[in-house]
Amino acid sequence: MQYPKFCCTAVCALALAGSANAKNITINDLQSPNSYGFGAPGIGQAGEDQETEPGTASGQHWDLEAFTLNGSNLKVYSGYNLLQGEKPYGLGDVFIDVNGDANWQPGADNNISGTTDNSKFLYDYVIHWNDRSGTSIGAGTYDVYKITGDSDVRFQETVYKSGSNPWTLLAGQSNSDHVSKVASGSMSVAVDASDVITLEDGTQVTGGSSVRPHFIGDLDLSFLGSALGSQTLFHLTMECGNDSMVGRVPDAGSALALMTAAMSGLAFVGRRTRRQS
Ligand SMILES: [Ca+2]
Ligand SMILES: [Ca+2]
Ligand SMILES: [Ca+2]
Ligand SMILES: [Ca+2]
Structure with a gap:
Protein backbone atom coordinates (compact mmCIF):
# COMPACT_ATOMS: atom_id res chain seq x y z
CA MET A 1 0.00 0.00 0.00
CA LYS A 23 9.13 30.54 -18.62
CA ASN A 24 8.47 33.83 -20.33
CA ILE A 25 11.55 33.90 -22.62
CA THR A 26 10.86 37.28 -24.28
CA ILE A 27 13.90 39.55 -24.55
CA ASN A 28 14.17 43.18 -25.72
CA ASP A 29 14.10 43.47 -29.53
CA LEU A 30 16.74 46.27 -29.40
CA GLN A 31 14.71 48.60 -31.61
CA SER A 32 14.25 51.76 -29.63
CA PRO A 33 12.42 53.60 -28.40
CA ASN A 34 10.10 50.69 -27.75
CA SER A 35 6.41 51.55 -27.96
CA TYR A 36 6.86 54.60 -30.21
CA GLY A 37 3.43 54.09 -31.71
CA PHE A 38 1.66 53.60 -28.40
CA GLY A 39 3.13 56.85 -27.05
CA ALA A 40 4.32 55.29 -23.79
CA PRO A 41 7.01 52.79 -22.86
CA GLY A 42 6.22 49.15 -23.58
CA ILE A 43 5.25 47.08 -20.55
CA GLY A 44 5.54 43.47 -19.47
CA GLN A 45 8.65 41.36 -19.92
CA ALA A 46 11.31 43.13 -22.01
CA GLY A 47 8.81 45.96 -22.71
CA GLU A 48 7.34 43.91 -25.57
CA ASP A 49 3.66 44.21 -24.62
CA GLN A 50 1.84 47.39 -25.78
CA GLU A 51 4.79 48.06 -28.09
CA THR A 52 5.41 48.20 -31.83
CA GLU A 53 8.59 49.36 -33.57
CA PRO A 54 9.59 53.03 -33.93
CA GLY A 55 7.71 54.81 -36.70
CA THR A 56 5.14 52.04 -37.24
CA ALA A 57 1.40 51.77 -36.63
CA SER A 58 0.39 51.18 -33.03
CA GLY A 59 -2.49 49.30 -31.45
CA GLN A 60 -3.21 45.88 -30.04
CA HIS A 61 -3.87 44.56 -33.57
CA TRP A 62 -0.19 45.17 -34.48
CA ASP A 63 1.31 44.11 -31.13
CA LEU A 64 3.29 40.89 -30.71
CA GLU A 65 3.32 40.41 -26.92
CA ALA A 66 5.38 37.51 -25.57
CA PHE A 67 6.90 34.05 -26.05
CA THR A 68 6.67 31.39 -23.35
CA LEU A 69 8.42 28.03 -23.36
CA ASN A 70 7.38 24.96 -21.36
CA GLY A 71 9.46 21.89 -22.19
CA SER A 72 9.27 21.71 -25.97
CA ASN A 73 6.04 23.72 -26.19
CA LEU A 74 6.40 27.31 -27.46
CA LYS A 75 3.50 29.71 -27.07
CA VAL A 76 3.19 32.97 -29.03
CA TYR A 77 1.02 35.69 -27.43
CA SER A 78 -0.16 38.37 -29.84
CA GLY A 79 -2.74 41.08 -30.36
CA TYR A 80 -2.01 40.73 -34.09
CA ASN A 81 -4.20 38.03 -35.68
CA LEU A 82 -1.70 35.20 -36.15
CA LEU A 83 -3.69 33.14 -38.66
CA GLN A 84 -5.58 35.84 -40.59
CA GLY A 85 -2.96 38.59 -40.44
CA GLU A 86 -3.89 42.26 -40.61
CA LYS A 87 -4.46 43.83 -44.00
CA PRO A 88 -2.34 44.15 -45.97
CA TYR A 89 0.39 42.19 -44.15
CA GLY A 90 0.61 38.53 -43.08
CA LEU A 91 2.59 36.77 -40.37
CA GLY A 92 6.24 35.97 -40.97
CA ASP A 93 8.04 32.69 -40.42
CA VAL A 94 9.55 31.76 -37.04
CA PHE A 95 13.34 31.85 -37.30
CA ILE A 96 15.33 29.80 -34.78
CA ASP A 97 18.98 29.87 -33.73
CA VAL A 98 20.36 26.97 -31.69
CA ASN A 99 24.09 27.74 -31.49
CA GLY A 100 24.13 31.31 -30.22
CA ASP A 101 25.59 33.02 -33.30
CA ALA A 102 22.50 34.55 -34.97
CA ASN A 103 22.73 38.20 -36.02
CA TRP A 104 19.15 38.82 -34.93
CA GLN A 105 19.70 42.44 -33.89
CA PRO A 106 18.69 45.28 -36.24
CA GLY A 107 21.57 46.03 -38.60
CA ALA A 108 22.46 42.62 -40.02
CA ASP A 109 20.71 43.68 -43.24
CA ASN A 110 18.65 46.86 -43.19
CA ASN A 111 17.41 46.76 -46.77
CA ILE A 112 13.68 46.42 -47.45
CA SER A 113 11.39 44.96 -50.10
CA GLY A 114 14.02 42.70 -51.62
CA THR A 115 15.76 39.47 -50.83
CA THR A 116 18.54 38.70 -48.42
CA ASP A 117 20.30 35.57 -47.24
CA ASN A 118 21.33 33.53 -44.24
CA SER A 119 25.06 34.27 -44.47
CA LYS A 120 24.05 37.53 -42.77
CA PHE A 121 21.69 36.14 -40.11
CA LEU A 122 23.00 32.61 -39.33
CA TYR A 123 19.68 31.09 -38.28
CA ASP A 124 19.54 27.27 -38.06
CA TYR A 125 15.84 26.38 -38.46
CA VAL A 126 12.72 28.04 -39.90
CA ILE A 127 9.09 27.24 -39.14
CA HIS A 128 7.70 28.12 -42.58
CA TRP A 129 3.92 28.56 -43.06
CA ASN A 130 3.01 26.48 -46.11
CA ASP A 131 -0.56 27.62 -46.85
CA ARG A 132 -0.14 31.36 -47.30
CA SER A 133 -2.84 33.24 -49.22
CA GLY A 134 -2.88 37.03 -49.05
CA THR A 135 -2.48 37.94 -45.38
CA SER A 136 -3.70 34.50 -44.21
CA ILE A 137 -1.59 31.49 -43.28
CA GLY A 138 -4.66 29.25 -43.44
CA ALA A 139 -4.95 26.82 -40.54
CA GLY A 140 -1.37 27.50 -39.51
CA THR A 141 0.15 24.46 -41.20
CA TYR A 142 3.90 24.58 -41.58
CA ASP A 143 7.04 22.81 -42.68
CA VAL A 144 10.21 23.06 -40.62
CA TYR A 145 13.44 23.54 -42.54
CA LYS A 146 16.94 23.06 -41.21
CA ILE A 147 19.11 25.68 -42.92
CA THR A 148 22.80 26.45 -43.21
CA GLY A 149 24.39 29.87 -42.88
CA ASP A 150 25.06 30.24 -46.58
CA SER A 151 24.32 33.01 -49.08
CA ASP A 152 22.24 30.60 -51.18
CA VAL A 153 19.63 30.25 -48.40
CA ARG A 154 17.33 33.08 -49.44
CA PHE A 155 14.89 35.17 -47.39
CA GLN A 156 12.24 37.73 -48.38
CA GLU A 157 12.85 41.05 -46.58
CA THR A 158 10.27 43.10 -44.70
CA VAL A 159 8.61 45.80 -46.79
CA TYR A 160 8.50 48.64 -44.26
CA LYS A 161 10.55 48.25 -41.07
CA SER A 162 13.98 47.09 -42.18
CA GLY A 163 15.42 46.45 -38.72
CA SER A 164 12.84 43.71 -38.23
CA ASN A 165 14.32 41.51 -41.02
CA PRO A 166 13.85 38.68 -41.87
CA TRP A 167 10.23 37.69 -42.47
CA THR A 168 10.05 34.54 -44.67
CA LEU A 169 12.25 31.81 -46.06
CA LEU A 170 12.24 31.52 -49.86
CA ALA A 171 12.50 27.74 -49.83
CA GLY A 172 12.02 27.41 -53.60
CA GLN A 173 14.75 29.97 -54.34
CA SER A 174 17.28 28.42 -51.96
CA ASN A 175 19.94 25.82 -52.76
CA SER A 176 18.37 22.51 -51.77
CA ASP A 177 21.75 21.27 -50.51
CA HIS A 178 21.47 23.85 -47.74
CA VAL A 179 17.74 23.67 -46.94
CA SER A 180 16.21 20.40 -45.75
CA LYS A 181 12.68 19.74 -44.52
CA VAL A 182 12.84 18.03 -41.12
CA ALA A 183 9.26 18.21 -39.78
CA SER A 184 5.72 19.40 -40.49
CA GLY A 185 2.83 20.39 -38.25
CA SER A 186 0.27 23.06 -37.51
CA MET A 187 -0.04 25.89 -35.00
CA SER A 188 -3.30 25.82 -33.06
CA VAL A 189 -4.48 29.30 -32.05
CA ALA A 190 -6.72 30.16 -29.09
CA VAL A 191 -8.48 33.53 -28.76
CA ASP A 192 -8.97 35.39 -25.45
CA ALA A 193 -10.89 38.69 -25.33
CA SER A 194 -9.85 39.53 -21.75
CA ASP A 195 -8.03 42.83 -21.24
CA VAL A 196 -5.28 41.19 -19.16
CA ILE A 197 -4.27 37.54 -19.53
CA THR A 198 -1.90 35.64 -17.26
CA LEU A 199 0.65 33.46 -19.04
CA GLU A 200 1.58 29.98 -17.84
CA ASP A 201 4.61 31.29 -15.92
CA GLY A 202 2.53 33.95 -14.10
CA THR A 203 3.59 37.02 -16.14
CA GLN A 204 0.88 39.01 -17.93
CA VAL A 205 0.08 40.77 -21.21
CA THR A 206 -2.58 43.41 -21.70
CA GLY A 207 -4.67 45.34 -24.19
CA GLY A 208 -7.21 42.70 -25.23
CA SER A 209 -10.89 43.41 -25.98
CA SER A 210 -13.76 41.77 -27.83
CA VAL A 211 -12.78 43.74 -30.94
CA ARG A 212 -9.01 43.22 -30.57
CA PRO A 213 -8.38 40.10 -28.47
CA HIS A 214 -5.24 38.16 -27.63
CA PHE A 215 -4.29 35.33 -30.01
CA ILE A 216 -2.31 32.49 -28.44
CA GLY A 217 -0.40 30.27 -30.86
CA ASP A 218 0.86 26.86 -29.77
CA LEU A 219 3.92 25.28 -31.42
CA ASP A 220 5.55 21.88 -30.82
CA LEU A 221 9.36 22.19 -30.92
CA SER A 222 10.10 18.50 -30.38
CA PHE A 223 11.75 18.49 -33.84
CA LEU A 224 14.67 20.32 -32.20
CA GLY A 225 15.42 17.41 -29.87
CA SER A 226 18.55 18.03 -27.81
CA ALA A 227 19.30 21.17 -29.89
CA LEU A 228 16.64 22.98 -27.81
CA GLY A 229 18.40 24.38 -24.78
CA SER A 230 20.31 27.25 -23.28
CA GLN A 231 20.45 30.28 -25.62
CA THR A 232 18.06 28.86 -28.25
CA LEU A 233 16.58 31.97 -29.85
CA PHE A 234 13.29 32.68 -31.68
CA HIS A 235 12.49 35.63 -33.97
CA LEU A 236 9.10 36.60 -35.37
CA THR A 237 7.72 39.57 -37.30
CA MET A 238 5.17 40.37 -40.02
CA GLU A 239 5.65 41.20 -43.70
CA CYS A 240 5.76 44.92 -42.83
CA GLY A 241 8.12 44.41 -39.86
CA ASN A 242 5.72 46.48 -37.77
CA ASP A 243 6.60 44.58 -34.62
CA SER A 244 9.62 42.38 -34.04
CA MET A 245 9.62 39.89 -31.18
CA VAL A 246 12.57 37.88 -29.88
CA GLY A 247 12.70 35.08 -27.31
CA ARG A 248 15.77 33.37 -25.89
CA VAL A 249 16.04 30.40 -23.53
CA1 LIG B 1 -0.86 44.08 -25.90
CA1 LIG C 1 5.06 44.23 -29.10
CA1 LIG D 1 23.11 29.76 -35.93
CA1 LIG E 1 8.79 44.55 -30.56
Missing part, protein backbone atom coordinates in the same frame (compact mmCIF):
# COMPACT_ATOMS: atom_id res chain seq x y z
CA GLN A 2 2.96 2.33 0.59
CA TYR A 3 4.28 2.02 -2.96
CA PRO A 4 1.25 3.47 -4.78
CA LYS A 5 1.16 6.33 -2.26
CA PHE A 6 4.80 7.21 -2.99
CA CYS A 7 4.15 7.03 -6.75
CA CYS A 8 1.23 9.41 -6.49
CA THR A 9 3.23 11.89 -4.43
CA ALA A 10 6.19 11.76 -6.79
CA VAL A 11 3.96 12.26 -9.84
CA CYS A 12 2.36 15.28 -8.20
CA ALA A 13 5.80 16.73 -7.44
CA LEU A 14 6.90 16.16 -11.04
CA ALA A 15 3.77 17.92 -12.32
CA LEU A 16 4.59 20.90 -10.11
CA ALA A 17 8.18 20.91 -11.36
CA GLY A 18 6.80 20.92 -14.94
CA SER A 19 4.69 24.03 -14.46
CA ALA A 20 7.65 25.68 -12.71
CA ASN A 21 9.57 25.11 -15.95
CA ALA A 22 7.20 27.35 -17.93
CA PRO A 250 17.86 31.49 -20.35
CA ASP A 251 21.42 30.30 -19.83
CA ALA A 252 22.31 27.01 -18.20
CA GLY A 253 22.78 28.69 -14.79
CA SER A 254 19.10 29.64 -14.62
CA ALA A 255 17.99 26.25 -15.94
CA LEU A 256 20.22 24.48 -13.41
CA ALA A 257 18.78 26.55 -10.56
CA LEU A 258 15.27 25.53 -11.63
CA MET A 259 16.25 21.87 -11.87
CA THR A 260 17.99 22.01 -8.49
CA ALA A 261 14.84 23.47 -6.92
CA ALA A 262 12.72 20.76 -8.52
CA MET A 263 15.12 18.00 -7.38
CA SER A 264 15.28 19.27 -3.79
CA GLY A 265 11.47 19.25 -3.83
CA LEU A 266 11.52 15.60 -4.90
CA ALA A 267 14.12 14.75 -2.22
CA PHE A 268 11.89 16.40 0.39
CA VAL A 269 8.93 14.32 -0.83
CA GLY A 270 11.12 11.19 -0.61
CA ARG A 271 12.12 11.94 2.99
CA ARG A 272 8.53 12.61 4.01
CA THR A 273 7.40 9.38 2.37
CA ARG A 274 10.08 7.32 4.13
CA ARG A 275 9.14 8.78 7.51
CA GLN A 276 5.48 7.93 6.92
CA SER A 277 6.20 4.32 5.87
Whole structure:
Protein backbone atom coordinates (compact mmCIF):
# COMPACT_ATOMS: atom_id res chain seq x y z
CA MET A 1 0.00 0.00 0.00
CA GLN A 2 2.96 2.33 0.59
CA TYR A 3 4.28 2.02 -2.96
CA PRO A 4 1.25 3.47 -4.78
CA LYS A 5 1.16 6.33 -2.26
CA PHE A 6 4.80 7.21 -2.99
CA CYS A 7 4.15 7.03 -6.75
CA CYS A 8 1.23 9.41 -6.49
CA THR A 9 3.23 11.89 -4.43
CA ALA A 10 6.19 11.76 -6.79
CA VAL A 11 3.96 12.26 -9.84
CA CYS A 12 2.36 15.28 -8.20
CA ALA A 13 5.80 16.73 -7.44
CA LEU A 14 6.90 16.16 -11.04
CA ALA A 15 3.77 17.92 -12.32
CA LEU A 16 4.59 20.90 -10.11
CA ALA A 17 8.18 20.91 -11.36
CA GLY A 18 6.80 20.92 -14.94
CA SER A 19 4.69 24.03 -14.46
CA ALA A 20 7.65 25.68 -12.71
CA ASN A 21 9.57 25.11 -15.95
CA ALA A 22 7.20 27.35 -17.93
CA LYS A 23 9.13 30.54 -18.62
CA ASN A 24 8.47 33.83 -20.33
CA ILE A 25 11.55 33.90 -22.62
CA THR A 26 10.86 37.28 -24.28
CA ILE A 27 13.90 39.55 -24.55
CA ASN A 28 14.17 43.18 -25.72
CA ASP A 29 14.10 43.47 -29.53
CA LEU A 30 16.74 46.27 -29.40
CA GLN A 31 14.71 48.60 -31.61
CA SER A 32 14.25 51.76 -29.63
CA PRO A 33 12.42 53.60 -28.40
CA ASN A 34 10.10 50.69 -27.75
CA SER A 35 6.41 51.55 -27.96
CA TYR A 36 6.86 54.60 -30.21
CA GLY A 37 3.43 54.09 -31.71
CA PHE A 38 1.66 53.60 -28.40
CA GLY A 39 3.13 56.85 -27.05
CA ALA A 40 4.32 55.29 -23.79
CA PRO A 41 7.01 52.79 -22.86
CA GLY A 42 6.22 49.15 -23.58
CA ILE A 43 5.25 47.08 -20.55
CA GLY A 44 5.54 43.47 -19.47
CA GLN A 45 8.65 41.36 -19.92
CA ALA A 46 11.31 43.13 -22.01
CA GLY A 47 8.81 45.96 -22.71
CA GLU A 48 7.34 43.91 -25.57
CA ASP A 49 3.66 44.21 -24.62
CA GLN A 50 1.84 47.39 -25.78
CA GLU A 51 4.79 48.06 -28.09
CA THR A 52 5.41 48.20 -31.83
CA GLU A 53 8.59 49.36 -33.57
CA PRO A 54 9.59 53.03 -33.93
CA GLY A 55 7.71 54.81 -36.70
CA THR A 56 5.14 52.04 -37.24
CA ALA A 57 1.40 51.77 -36.63
CA SER A 58 0.39 51.18 -33.03
CA GLY A 59 -2.49 49.30 -31.45
CA GLN A 60 -3.21 45.88 -30.04
CA HIS A 61 -3.87 44.56 -33.57
CA TRP A 62 -0.19 45.17 -34.48
CA ASP A 63 1.31 44.11 -31.13
CA LEU A 64 3.29 40.89 -30.71
CA GLU A 65 3.32 40.41 -26.92
CA ALA A 66 5.38 37.51 -25.57
CA PHE A 67 6.90 34.05 -26.05
CA THR A 68 6.67 31.39 -23.35
CA LEU A 69 8.42 28.03 -23.36
CA ASN A 70 7.38 24.96 -21.36
CA GLY A 71 9.46 21.89 -22.19
CA SER A 72 9.27 21.71 -25.97
CA ASN A 73 6.04 23.72 -26.19
CA LEU A 74 6.40 27.31 -27.46
CA LYS A 75 3.50 29.71 -27.07
CA VAL A 76 3.19 32.97 -29.03
CA TYR A 77 1.02 35.69 -27.43
CA SER A 78 -0.16 38.37 -29.84
CA GLY A 79 -2.74 41.08 -30.36
CA TYR A 80 -2.01 40.73 -34.09
CA ASN A 81 -4.20 38.03 -35.68
CA LEU A 82 -1.70 35.20 -36.15
CA LEU A 83 -3.69 33.14 -38.66
CA GLN A 84 -5.58 35.84 -40.59
CA GLY A 85 -2.96 38.59 -40.44
CA GLU A 86 -3.89 42.26 -40.61
CA LYS A 87 -4.46 43.83 -44.00
CA PRO A 88 -2.34 44.15 -45.97
CA TYR A 89 0.39 42.19 -44.15
CA GLY A 90 0.61 38.53 -43.08
CA LEU A 91 2.59 36.77 -40.37
CA GLY A 92 6.24 35.97 -40.97
CA ASP A 93 8.04 32.69 -40.42
CA VAL A 94 9.55 31.76 -37.04
CA PHE A 95 13.34 31.85 -37.30
CA ILE A 96 15.33 29.80 -34.78
CA ASP A 97 18.98 29.87 -33.73
CA VAL A 98 20.36 26.97 -31.69
CA ASN A 99 24.09 27.74 -31.49
CA GLY A 100 24.13 31.31 -30.22
CA ASP A 101 25.59 33.02 -33.30
CA ALA A 102 22.50 34.55 -34.97
CA ASN A 103 22.73 38.20 -36.02
CA TRP A 104 19.15 38.82 -34.93
CA GLN A 105 19.70 42.44 -33.89
CA PRO A 106 18.69 45.28 -36.24
CA GLY A 107 21.57 46.03 -38.60
CA ALA A 108 22.46 42.62 -40.02
CA ASP A 109 20.71 43.68 -43.24
CA ASN A 110 18.65 46.86 -43.19
CA ASN A 111 17.41 46.76 -46.77
CA ILE A 112 13.68 46.42 -47.45
CA SER A 113 11.39 44.96 -50.10
CA GLY A 114 14.02 42.70 -51.62
CA THR A 115 15.76 39.47 -50.83
CA THR A 116 18.54 38.70 -48.42
CA ASP A 117 20.30 35.57 -47.24
CA ASN A 118 21.33 33.53 -44.24
CA SER A 119 25.06 34.27 -44.47
CA LYS A 120 24.05 37.53 -42.77
CA PHE A 121 21.69 36.14 -40.11
CA LEU A 122 23.00 32.61 -39.33
CA TYR A 123 19.68 31.09 -38.28
CA ASP A 124 19.54 27.27 -38.06
CA TYR A 125 15.84 26.38 -38.46
CA VAL A 126 12.72 28.04 -39.90
CA ILE A 127 9.09 27.24 -39.14
CA HIS A 128 7.70 28.12 -42.58
CA TRP A 129 3.92 28.56 -43.06
CA ASN A 130 3.01 26.48 -46.11
CA ASP A 131 -0.56 27.62 -46.85
CA ARG A 132 -0.14 31.36 -47.30
CA SER A 133 -2.84 33.24 -49.22
CA GLY A 134 -2.88 37.03 -49.05
CA THR A 135 -2.48 37.94 -45.38
CA SER A 136 -3.70 34.50 -44.21
CA ILE A 137 -1.59 31.49 -43.28
CA GLY A 138 -4.66 29.25 -43.44
CA ALA A 139 -4.95 26.82 -40.54
CA GLY A 140 -1.37 27.50 -39.51
CA THR A 141 0.15 24.46 -41.20
CA TYR A 142 3.90 24.58 -41.58
CA ASP A 143 7.04 22.81 -42.68
CA VAL A 144 10.21 23.06 -40.62
CA TYR A 145 13.44 23.54 -42.54
CA LYS A 146 16.94 23.06 -41.21
CA ILE A 147 19.11 25.68 -42.92
CA THR A 148 22.80 26.45 -43.21
CA GLY A 149 24.39 29.87 -42.88
CA ASP A 150 25.06 30.24 -46.58
CA SER A 151 24.32 33.01 -49.08
CA ASP A 152 22.24 30.60 -51.18
CA VAL A 153 19.63 30.25 -48.40
CA ARG A 154 17.33 33.08 -49.44
CA PHE A 155 14.89 35.17 -47.39
CA GLN A 156 12.24 37.73 -48.38
CA GLU A 157 12.85 41.05 -46.58
CA THR A 158 10.27 43.10 -44.70
CA VAL A 159 8.61 45.80 -46.79
CA TYR A 160 8.50 48.64 -44.26
CA LYS A 161 10.55 48.25 -41.07
CA SER A 162 13.98 47.09 -42.18
CA GLY A 163 15.42 46.45 -38.72
CA SER A 164 12.84 43.71 -38.23
CA ASN A 165 14.32 41.51 -41.02
CA PRO A 166 13.85 38.68 -41.87
CA TRP A 167 10.23 37.69 -42.47
CA THR A 168 10.05 34.54 -44.67
CA LEU A 169 12.25 31.81 -46.06
CA LEU A 170 12.24 31.52 -49.86
CA ALA A 171 12.50 27.74 -49.83
CA GLY A 172 12.02 27.41 -53.60
CA GLN A 173 14.75 29.97 -54.34
CA SER A 174 17.28 28.42 -51.96
CA ASN A 175 19.94 25.82 -52.76
CA SER A 176 18.37 22.51 -51.77
CA ASP A 177 21.75 21.27 -50.51
CA HIS A 178 21.47 23.85 -47.74
CA VAL A 179 17.74 23.67 -46.94
CA SER A 180 16.21 20.40 -45.75
CA LYS A 181 12.68 19.74 -44.52
CA VAL A 182 12.84 18.03 -41.12
CA ALA A 183 9.26 18.21 -39.78
CA SER A 184 5.72 19.40 -40.49
CA GLY A 185 2.83 20.39 -38.25
CA SER A 186 0.27 23.06 -37.51
CA MET A 187 -0.04 25.89 -35.00
CA SER A 188 -3.30 25.82 -33.06
CA VAL A 189 -4.48 29.30 -32.05
CA ALA A 190 -6.72 30.16 -29.09
CA VAL A 191 -8.48 33.53 -28.76
CA ASP A 192 -8.97 35.39 -25.45
CA ALA A 193 -10.89 38.69 -25.33
CA SER A 194 -9.85 39.53 -21.75
CA ASP A 195 -8.03 42.83 -21.24
CA VAL A 196 -5.28 41.19 -19.16
CA ILE A 197 -4.27 37.54 -19.53
CA THR A 198 -1.90 35.64 -17.26
CA LEU A 199 0.65 33.46 -19.04
CA GLU A 200 1.58 29.98 -17.84
CA ASP A 201 4.61 31.29 -15.92
CA GLY A 202 2.53 33.95 -14.10
CA THR A 203 3.59 37.02 -16.14
CA GLN A 204 0.88 39.01 -17.93
CA VAL A 205 0.08 40.77 -21.21
CA THR A 206 -2.58 43.41 -21.70
CA GLY A 207 -4.67 45.34 -24.19
CA GLY A 208 -7.21 42.70 -25.23
CA SER A 209 -10.89 43.41 -25.98
CA SER A 210 -13.76 41.77 -27.83
CA VAL A 211 -12.78 43.74 -30.94
CA ARG A 212 -9.01 43.22 -30.57
CA PRO A 213 -8.38 40.10 -28.47
CA HIS A 214 -5.24 38.16 -27.63
CA PHE A 215 -4.29 35.33 -30.01
CA ILE A 216 -2.31 32.49 -28.44
CA GLY A 217 -0.40 30.27 -30.86
CA ASP A 218 0.86 26.86 -29.77
CA LEU A 219 3.92 25.28 -31.42
CA ASP A 220 5.55 21.88 -30.82
CA LEU A 221 9.36 22.19 -30.92
CA SER A 222 10.10 18.50 -30.38
CA PHE A 223 11.75 18.49 -33.84
CA LEU A 224 14.67 20.32 -32.20
CA GLY A 225 15.42 17.41 -29.87
CA SER A 226 18.55 18.03 -27.81
CA ALA A 227 19.30 21.17 -29.89
CA LEU A 228 16.64 22.98 -27.81
CA GLY A 229 18.40 24.38 -24.78
CA SER A 230 20.31 27.25 -23.28
CA GLN A 231 20.45 30.28 -25.62
CA THR A 232 18.06 28.86 -28.25
CA LEU A 233 16.58 31.97 -29.85
CA PHE A 234 13.29 32.68 -31.68
CA HIS A 235 12.49 35.63 -33.97
CA LEU A 236 9.10 36.60 -35.37
CA THR A 237 7.72 39.57 -37.30
CA MET A 238 5.17 40.37 -40.02
CA GLU A 239 5.65 41.20 -43.70
CA CYS A 240 5.76 44.92 -42.83
CA GLY A 241 8.12 44.41 -39.86
CA ASN A 242 5.72 46.48 -37.77
CA ASP A 243 6.60 44.58 -34.62
CA SER A 244 9.62 42.38 -34.04
CA MET A 245 9.62 39.89 -31.18
CA VAL A 246 12.57 37.88 -29.88
CA GLY A 247 12.70 35.08 -27.31
CA ARG A 248 15.77 33.37 -25.89
CA VAL A 249 16.04 30.40 -23.53
CA PRO A 250 17.86 31.49 -20.35
CA ASP A 251 21.42 30.30 -19.83
CA ALA A 252 22.31 27.01 -18.20
CA GLY A 253 22.78 28.69 -14.79
CA SER A 254 19.10 29.64 -14.62
CA ALA A 255 17.99 26.25 -15.94
CA LEU A 256 20.22 24.48 -13.41
CA ALA A 257 18.78 26.55 -10.56
CA LEU A 258 15.27 25.53 -11.63
CA MET A 259 16.25 21.87 -11.87
CA THR A 260 17.99 22.01 -8.49
CA ALA A 261 14.84 23.47 -6.92
CA ALA A 262 12.72 20.76 -8.52
CA MET A 263 15.12 18.00 -7.38
CA SER A 264 15.28 19.27 -3.79
CA GLY A 265 11.47 19.25 -3.83
CA LEU A 266 11.52 15.60 -4.90
CA ALA A 267 14.12 14.75 -2.22
CA PHE A 268 11.89 16.40 0.39
CA VAL A 269 8.93 14.32 -0.83
CA GLY A 270 11.12 11.19 -0.61
CA ARG A 271 12.12 11.94 2.99
CA ARG A 272 8.53 12.61 4.01
CA THR A 273 7.40 9.38 2.37
CA ARG A 274 10.08 7.32 4.13
CA ARG A 275 9.14 8.78 7.51
CA GLN A 276 5.48 7.93 6.92
CA SER A 277 6.20 4.32 5.87
CA1 LIG B 1 -0.86 44.08 -25.90
CA1 LIG C 1 5.06 44.23 -29.10
CA1 LIG D 1 23.11 29.76 -35.93
CA1 LIG E 1 8.79 44.55 -30.56
